[in-house]
Amino acid sequence: MVKYREVAVSEFFEKNRHLLGFDNPAKALLTVVKEGVDNSIDACEEARILPEIFVRVKNLRDDIYEVTIEDNGPGIERKYVKEVFGRLLFGSKFRSLGEEGIQSRGQQGIGISASILYSQLTTGEPAIIESKVKNGQHYSCKLYIDTTKNLPIIEDEKILETTKEHGVKITLKLRGSYRKSKGVEDFLKYTSIANPHAKIVYVDPEGKRHVFKRASEDLPKMPKAIKPHPHGIELGTLIKMLSRTKSKTLYNFLMNDFSKVGATGAKEICKLAKLKPSTKPSEITRKDAERLLKAMQSVKLQRPPTDCLSPIGEDNIIKGLSKEYQADFVTAYTRPVAVYRAIPFQVEVGLLYSSSLPSDQNITLIRYANKVPMMYQQSECAIYKAVANTQWRRYGVSHSLGSLPMAPMVLLVHIASVWVPFISEGKQAIASYPEIIKEIKLALLDVGRKLSRYLSAQQRRYARERRIKIFTKYGVEVANALAELTKEDRAYIENLIKKLIEKEGL
Amino acid sequence: MKNVVKLLEEYFGRKVLEDLKKCKNPSLELISRTLSNAYFDEKSGLIKLGSKKEKRSFLSLGQTKKFMQTLLVASQIKKNLEENQPAIGTRQLFYLLKHTIPGTNENTFDDQKKESDPIIEDIEVSLDVLREQLGLFAVPDGYIVGPMVAYDKKTGDILDYTKMGLGGGAIPALVEEEFYQIKEISAKFVLVVEKYQVWQLLNQEKFWDKHNCLLLTGKGQAARSTRRLLARLNREFNLPVYVFTDLDPWGFYIYSVYKQGSIKLAFFSEKAGVPRAKFLGLTTKDIEKYGIQKTNWIKLNQLDYKRIKELKNYPWFKRKEWQEELKRLEKFGYKVESDSLVTKKIEFTANVYLPDKIENQDFLP
Numbered sequence: 001m002v003k004y005r006e007v008a009v010s011e012f013f014e015k016n017r018h019l020l021g022f023d024n025p026a027k028a029l030l031t032v033v034k035e036g037v038d039n040s041i042d043a044c045e046e047a048r049i050l051p052e053i054f055v056r057v058k059n060l061r062d063d064i065y066e067v068t069i070e071d072n073g074p075g076i077e078r079k080y081v082k083e084v085f086g087r088l089l090f091g092s093k094f095r096s097l098g099e100e101g102i103q104s105r106g107q108q109g110i111g112i113s114a115s116i117l118y119s120q121l122t123t124g125e126p127a128i129i130e131s132k133v134k135n136g137q138h139y140s141c142k143l144y145i146d147t148t149k150n151l152p153i154i155e156d157e158k159i160l161e162t163t164k165e166h167g168v169k170i171t172l173k174l175r176g177s178y179r180k181s182k183g184v185e186d187f188l189k190y191t192s193i194a195n196p197h198a199k200i201v202y203v204d205p206e207g208k209r210h211v212f213k214r215a216s217e218d219l220p221k222m223p224k225a226i227k228p229h230p231h232g233i234e235l236g237t238l239i240k241m242l243s244r245t246k247s248k249t250l251y252n253f254l255m256n257d258f259s260k261v262g263a264t265g266a267k268e269i270c271k272l273a274k275l276k277p278s279t280k281p282s283e284i285t286r287k288d289a290e291r292l293l294k295a296m297q298s299v300k301l302q303r304p305p306t307d308c309l310s311p312i313g314e315d316n317i318i319k320g321l322s323k324e325y326q327a328d329f330v331t332a333y334t335r336p337v338a339v340y341r342a343i344p345f346q347v348e349v350g351l352l353y354s355s356s357l358p359s360d361q362n363i364t365l366i367r368y369a370n371k372v373p374m375m376y377q378q379s380e381c382a383i384y385k386a387v388a389n390t391q392w393r394r395y396g397v398s399h400s401l402g403s404l405p406m407a408p409m410v411l412l413v414h415i416a417s418v419w420v421p422f423i424s425e426g427k428q429a430i431a432s433y434p435e436i437i438k439e440i441k442l443a444l445l446d447v448g449r450k451l452s453r454y455l456s457a458q459q460r461r462y463a464r465e466r467r468i469k470i471f472t473k474y475g476v477e478v479a480n481a482l483a484e485l486t487k488e489d490r491a492y493i494e495n496l497i498k499k500l501i502e503k504e505g506l
Numbered sequence: 507m508k509n510v511v512k513l514l515e516e517y518f519g520r521k522v523l524e525d526l527k528k529c530k531n532p533s534l535e536l537i538s539r540t541l542s543n544a545y546f547d548e549k550s551g552l553i554k555l556g557s558k559k560e561k562r563s564f565l566s567l568g569q570t571k572k573f574m575q576t577l578l579v580a581s582q583i584k585k586n587l588e589e590n591q592p593a594i595g596t597r598q599l600f601y602l603l604k605h606t607i608p609g610t611n612e613n614t615f616d617d618q619k620k621e622s623d624p625i626i627e628d629i630e631v632s633l634d635v636l637r638e639q640l641g642l643f644a645v646p647d648g649y650i651v652g653p654m655v656a657y658d659k660k661t662g663d664i665l666d667y668t669k670m671g672l673g674g675g676a677i678p679a680l681v682e683e684e685f686y687q688i689k690e691i692s693a694k695f696v697l698v699v700e701k702y703q704v705w706q707l708l709n710q711e712k713f714w715d716k717h718n719c720l721l722l723t724g725k726g727q728a729a730r731s732t733r734r735l736l737a738r739l740n741r742e743f744n745l746p747v748y749v750f751t752d753l754d755p756w757g758f759y760i761y762s763v764y765k766q767g768s769i770k771l772a773f774f775s776e777k778a779g780v781p782r783a784k785f786l787g788l789t790t791k792d793i794e795k796y797g798i799q800k801t802n803w804i805k806l807n808q809l810d811y812k813r814i815k816e817l818k819n820y821p822w823f824k825r826k827e828w829q830e831e832l833k834r835l836e837k838f839g840y841k842v843e844s845d846s847l848v849t850k851k852i853e854f855t856a857n858v859y860l861p862d863k864i865e866n867q868d869f870l871p
Contacts, residue, residue, distance in 0.1 A: 467565075467567060470567065470570060471564070471565060471570060473607055473609070473610055473612070474564075474570050474571060474573070474574040474607070475564075476607065476608055476609075477574045477577075477578060477607055477614060478522075478564065478573070478574050478577055480578075480581075481518075481574070481577035481578045481580065481581040482519060482522060482523060482526075482577060482581075484581035484582075484584065484585055485514065485515055485518055485519030485520075485522075485577065485580060485581045485584060486515060486519040486520060486523050488523065493523065493526065496523075496526040496527060496529075497526060499529060500526060500529055500530075500531070500532075500564075500565070501565075503529055504531075504565050
């Protein structure tokens, strides 16, 4: 058993390296930061604390980096430290499509224990963990993962003198590679835009301190867990659910374990599947399950619940963007919740236009899934495709169809969902479901129109300024001529002309 | 005489200033000099300008520069008049006006023909004054000989046009009574010759002496002062005017400008038109009657035909005689220059053709 698990954990890590985000050193460094920050924000939100996060990346030597992430979250009680940071070893699974779900940032903490494992595997160093819960002691320890026994090992436990109220700090040493653009700095900046209630301080390898300010004092509402909807489930998931359910009958299983299935719906499904409502779920064969799935998907049901998501919100998008970019114009739009494959999702778009940005370059497109920025695989993402295939020229923006528009513009697109359909486990791009593309395009249409209104108003203003400039120029000569013609005082006439032009400028 | 200084002050100064005081967009109302505002007045036999006005305002992107330029021209003219400066040419006025607008690299004026000249005409029309009254003159280009004595007030010279030699007397830019007084005149008519060389030959042969007339040429299309002088001779001294041009649509048109005026200077017709002028020749009938040999004929080209068509449509060529002559010319298919008559005999024009035509009053209206 021990031996089997030993093999399993190394295999598990090697097999899932890419999906855990450790395929190359640059990505690995970013992943470690991302997992830590995701966990910190999640923990703060759950405890209804406004997040204050400190991140430091230090280059120790060559390709060895030290990453420190510290938050003001509720902290982790001493007895749970092992479980929280060793979660990878405690059999947590990846969720599969259609299971009970909730809009969440990360991978339920697997990411951070994978980071610890990665750091240990590349440098041999343990994670240093500090934690303080309210009214508790400030505790510190080193955490190893014993790869022969596959158990987390705590060493060097200490109680620290502190003034800290609560929070967690984790320090990891790992092999990595630091890149300036689309790396840690951009990731943190984008994170702070989508989470304007968080304050993030970042010290980069050069020792430079970046402060991403808090722009909102309101914590976002918590997303709600929802049960799967019969229309959006896959066979494998159904079989898994049948084997795990606590319901005693198929009828109860359908009503209790799914959303929007009532007595009528449950009966109808059973009838269509040619299964007795009283059948024990555990006794349903694979063949029965296939019929059951078909029945579940053909029966008419209410749409899945839509109140389960937590969007960033238009105000917060505007606040978030404007705190990081100097805005001449900024707008945002949150679409109503829509559904793809019976899974609710919601699209949000933010657009910021600024003359301080380069106008002869592609726009900056920031893509988010559940408030987490996606830093890789841009061109494969549904968001990119929807943006590139929108008729930006209609809105006064220079653009050739199929690529990003060229404008001094930042475009934010967020997709929130119980289940975000990533194209791969790397979670860096969203699959191009027609429903999703359509929703993004509708949102872009809205902000595009607003931008176009702004730009034409802007043009009118330029035209007015130009007019005033021209009139003022000729006004000087007119004043000279009038003074000669009427023998009135030149300065007096000049003043009259000035007043007239000022009035014209209103 | 009008007080031009006062007019300029009122029209281009006070009115604009009043608008400014009311914080109103100042604008000038100028009589439109476009083609659509010119018409042929059958009663007077003159091409006249209608009463259509156009606005030129300061706070209009398309008009603001022209507005400024108009005020500059008006103020410069007023200044010159007030200071009693000698009359200047339009080119000189252009140079007086042209300067860089402060704080820019743009000039007030860049082009005389396109910018300052049209504004001078605007002012003439709108104030109903002559260029000469504005202290300006257009470049003259006409000659006259014959029994006439005039007094040039500016120079104090007495000019006897019987003693002008082969070159004849140049018609000055200013021929209004106040500058140019016609003291004596014994001629019985004025013969206007289109071509300078034809005029020159007639002068050599003292045609004016033999026939007691004034011999005038505008060297093709006549300048303003040439036309104005001709009009004075016709109106003040009742001299009949006969015009002698080439046989082609261009010659006909030159005649019509002497007689009815032109579209471009429609406002000037009342001062310079000679509605009673008669066309002496060459006509298509002359070719036959006087046996002008075929070697002197030149085939009409496309442009000529096009011009004939245009003339046919001008209201002032609508008289039966002219419509027929134009038709005959088209049918004839050739044009004949007045210079070519020498081939018959050098003195043919002076001794045979002209006396014969005048004797028989063989004219077109």
